[in-house]
Amino acid sequence: MIGIDIVDIKDPLLHLRTADHLRFIKAKGDQYPENIDPILLYWIVWSAKEAVFKSKRQLKSFDPKLITVIFSNDLHFSSKKLLGTVETTPSYVVATAAPPSMELMHQIWMNHQKASSQKIIRARIIAYFKPLNISFTLDENQLPLLCVNEEKEFPISLTHHGNYMAFCIEKHGILES
Numbered sequence: 317m318i319g320i321d322i323v324d325i326k327d328p329l330l331h332l333r334t335a336d337h338l339r340f341i342k343a344k345g346d347q348y349p350e351n352i353d354p355i356l357l358y359w360i361v362w363s364a365k366e367a368v369f370k371s372k373r374q375l376k377s378f379d380p381k382l383i384t385v386i387f388s389n390d391l392h393f394s395s396k397k398l399l400g401t402v403e404t405t406p407s408y409v410v411a412t413a414a415p416p417s418m419e420l421m422h423q424i425w426m427n428h429q430k431a432s433s434q435k436i437i438r439a440r441i442i443a444y445f446k447p448l449n450i451s452f453t454l455d456e457n458q459l460p461l462l463c464v465n466e467e468k469e470f471p472i473s474l475t476h477h478g479n480y481m482a483f484c485i486e487k488h489g490i491l492e493s
Contacts, residue, residue: 318485324479324480325359344384360411368395370413371413374457391403423444423483424481427479436481449464
C-alpha cells in the first residue's frame with residue numbers, strides 16, 4: 317500500500333528535537349543518512365516511519381520504535397518490503413512509502429484556513445482531479461478511499477500538519493485524464 321507524512325518544521329507548536337531525541341524513535345536496525353542537521357534528521361526519520369506506518373492501513377497505534385528504516389545518503393529508504401523517499405524544504409519534510417513496483421503521485425498544498433484540515437484536503441483533491449467525478453469513502457478499517465466516477469476505488473493516504481497538507485495515491489491512468 318501507500319503512505320505519506322508531512323511535518324511543518326516551522327510550526328511554532330512543534331517541540332524542539334535534537335540528535336538525543338532520536339533514541340525515542342530508533343528501532344533496531346535503523347540506518348540514518350549522514351551529515352544532516354540533527355534536528356532535521358529527527359523529522360526525516362519520523363516522517364519516513366509514519367509514511368511506512370500509514371502504508372500498512374491497519375488500526376494500530378503508531379510506535380516508531382517498531383518500524384525499521386534503512387536510509388541511503390540521498391534520502392531514499394527501505395523498510396521491509398517498502399521503498400520510500402523523503403523530500404526536505406526549509407519549511408517542511410514530506411515522506412512517501414510504497415511497494416517497489418508501485419508508481420506514486422502526490423501533491424502538497426499550503427493550508428492557511430482555520431477550518432477542518434480533513435474537509436479542506438478533500439476539497440482540494442476533488443478540485444485537483446477535475447473534471448473527474450471524485451468522492452471519498454472508507455475501507456473496512458475506516459481509512460480513506462478515493463472514488464472515481466462512482467465506480468473505481470483507490471486507497472489514498474492523506475496528511476496534514478501546521479500550514480501544509482498533502483495526499484499520495486498510486487498512479488493510475490484514469491487519474492491522469
